[in-house]
Amino acid sequence: MTDAAAHQPVLETRDLRMAFGGLVVFENLNFSLRRGERHAIIGPNGAGKTTFVSLVTGLLRPTGGDVLFNGAMITNASPQQRVKAGIARTFQINSLFKALNPLASLVIALAEREGRGGISLRSVARQKTLIEEASALLAKFGLADDALVTTETLPYGKQRLLEVALALALRPQLLLLDEPAAGLSTEQGHELFRQLAFLTADTTVLFIEHDMNLVFRYADRVSVFAAGALVVQDTPDRVRNHPRVREVYLGV
C-alpha cells in the first residue's frame, strides 16, 4: 500500500444529508475515518447513529451528499457491492438465522465471501476449508460447544457474539458494530472488545456504544452525534472534557 493510500480516510462522508419526509436526521454531515482506528460513535437516542450506519452500508440511501470508501464514491452502490468492497456490519437487534445452527450460519457467510454460494450439487461437507474457518471463528468467540445448537435456543449473550462473528467472517476492511455490547454483561462486553482488539491494523472498526467504560477504554477516537450534527470528533480524553459534549450528552 502506498503512503498516500495509507493516509487516505477509509470512510468519508461529504455533506451527507438524510431526511425521512419532513424529519431531517442530518444536515451537511462531514465525517472521516482513519485506516485501522477503533472509532466510537456516541450520542443521545435519536441522534441518527444507526441511520448513519445504514447509510454507510447502503440499507438506506441519503437524500443528499456522498459516501466514499477508500476514496471511491459508493453513494449509489448496492448493499451487496459494499460488502464485496469490504464493509460489514452487525445490527443493534440480533439479526440471525434463527432455525439454523451457528456453524451453518457462518458457512453461509464464508461461502458467500469466497464466491462459493452459487448453484451447486456438491455437499457442504466437501467444503473443508470453509468448515475449518467457521469452526475456528466459533472457537475464537467461545461458541465451539454451541456450533450445532439451533441459534434461537442459544442464550442472548451467545447470539450477540454470533452476530459479530458473522460480520467478521467476511474479513471486512471496515467493520460497523451497532451497539455490540447491548444486552451483554460487563464481563462479556469487555471480552467482546478484547476479541476486536486482536484484529489487524487493516481492519477499521466503527462502533456505536452507550457504555462509556467500553468507549473510553477501547476507542482510539470518539465522534459525538447530537441533533443531526457531528458535535466533536477527537480522542476519548479530549471528548470527555469537551464542554459542549458535557452539555449535550453527558448532561453536565
Next chain:
Amino acid sequence: MSSLTDPAAARLRGQQYFASVARFGPGEIIFWAALLAVFFVPDANLPLYGQIVIWGLFAMSLDLLLGYRGIPSMGHAAFFGIGAYTAGFLGKFGWTEPISGLVLASLVAGLVGWLTGRVIQRVSGIALLMVTLGLNLILYDIVHRQTELTGGDDGLQGIVIAPVLGLFRFDIYGRTAYLYALAVTFLLFLVARALVKSPFGLALLGARENPRRMITLGTPIERDVSTVFAIAAAMAGAAGALLTQTTQFVSPATLSFQRSADVLVILIVGGTGRLYGGFIGAIVFLLLRDWLAVLSPVYWYFWIGFLLVIVVAFFRRGIVPSVETLAQRLHWR
C-alpha cells in the same frame, strides 16, 4: 471435553455434521425401495401410484420454493401445465421420443419460471400470492380460449409417445408408465437433494430465515429468487410432462387454480422444508381421494378440508416434521 477446543477436532465434527446431513438414511432407502416394490405387487393399481409419484414430484418442486426459500406460490400449476402442454404438443406434432420430450418440456417450464422469478423478485408476502395466482389465471385463460390449438376444455387429443428408450411401450396396465415416472422422479429428487445440501441450499435457507442479514453478507438474494424459481418450475414442468406422457392426454385442469391449491395442500399436509413432505402428502391425499371417491364421490373435498384442519391443528408443521420430532424424542429416551 478438551477435544472441543482442539481446532482439528472441531473441524472434523463440523465435517461429520454436514456429512451426516447429506447421508442417505435408512428411512430414505426404505421409502424409495417401497415405491419400487409397489411395481411388483400383484394387481397393484399402478396408474394410481404413478399419479402419486407425479404429484409427489410436483409438490417437491414447490417445496424448493416454499420450504427452502420461503416463497409462497398460489400458481405453481402454471409450470406443471406448461410442462404438460409442451410434452403434449411435441407428442402430437411428431416428436414422440419421451425422454428428450420430457427434457424439452422441463426446460420450457424452467425458462418461464426464470422469467416469473425476475418479475416477482422484488415482491413479497401477500403481493407474492396475488402475482403468482394472477399469472396462473392468465395462463389458464389463454389455454382455455385457444380451442383450435389446445382443444380447450376437451383437452389435447392425438398425442403419440414412442416406447421409452425405444424398448418399453406404454402399456394399458401402466407398468412402463409407473417405472418411467418413478425413475424420472427419483433422478430429479437426487438433484433437488444435492442442491439443498450444498452451500447454495444453505444460502436459500438463510434467505428464508433472514433476507436482510443475507444482504449484509453480500448475497444477491434477488438473483437467487429467479434461480430457485427456474429450478422449481423446471421440476414442476417435468412432473407435468410425465403426466402427459403416461396418460397421452392433457386438459386445462393441469394448470387450473384447483391444482395449484391442491399441491399447496399436499405440501403443507406432508410438511415443508424436507423434500419428503410433498411425497408423503401426495400419498395421503391421493389414497384418501381414491378411497373417498368410492365412498362419497360428491363430497370428497369436504373430507380433504377436514384432513387439512386436523393436520394443521395436531401436526402444526405437517406430517414429516412431526414424525421426525417424535422419532427424536423416542430416540433420546
